[in-house]
Amino acid sequence: MTLDWNTSKVKYFSENPEKLWVTYYEGTPQQYDDVNAETKTLIFATMAIGIGNVKMNNASDFYARFKIMEKYDRISLYSRFVYDENGNSELEYTYLTPDVVVKHIGLSTNVSYVSKKDWIARYVKNSANSKYIEDKPNVKDLTKLYVNLQEEFESHFYAKV
Secondary structure: OOOEEOOEEEOOHOOHHOOOEEEEEEOOOEEEEEHHHHHHHHHHHHHOOOOOEEEOHHHHHHHHHHHHHHHHHHOOOOOEEEEEOOOOEEEEEEOOHHHHHHHOOOOOOOOOOOOOOHHHHHHHHHHHHHOOOOOOOOOHHHHHHHHHHHHHHHHHHHHHH
């Protein structure tokens, strides 16, 4: 099954249509156009977090699940090389913020919804089998972290209203 996505209900892209698609490697033989890195990551993340639509009523869940994956799976929203004056490069990571989630409200995919309880159980089970996750979470601690991350999102969001 293919991953289908739609941004037609994302207010940010309705107001800034030029921000959805970007050109990579401009002026080189490798040049191509694609969805911006931030949005593309969120589109693909819907599969891992079990939330196919970003809405006001689930934005804090979207945020919490992604942040859990940042913590345990060491993922980021995107990364890029930054160069100093001597030409030395360093990888710079950008992480998910509440503002990024809010900016993408209206994004939809054909991913099925997984309940919080089922997602946490699946995540704990998969983490237990992962050789890459050193600090393996348990259901109790992950549930507490999930709630704290939801509150973090909501306090940030409502502070701006």
